[in-house]
Amino acid sequence: MAGKYIIGSLVATSGVAYVCDTIISDRKIFGGTTPGTVSNKGWWEETDKKFQAWPRTAGPPVVMNPISHQNFIVKSQSE
Secondary structure: HHHHHHHHHHHHHHHHHHHHHHHHHHHHOOOOOHHHHHHHHHHHHHHHHHHHHOOOOOOOOOOOOHHHHOOOOOOOOOO
């Protein structure tokens, strides 16, 4: 019984969010225009070519949580 209220509220919330997003971003009710860098397809293609031409080099792997991996170096106090 409570499931239909939960499902219904999720559907209604998604609908309201979609309508708000469409009105604010596509119809631009607060003003503004779409930047030329977004709407100009030629600019987008040239930028993509530039980024694809850069050499990609990778550094050593980074450990996000060194405490859980226990692969860090502990210096002794005598040094």
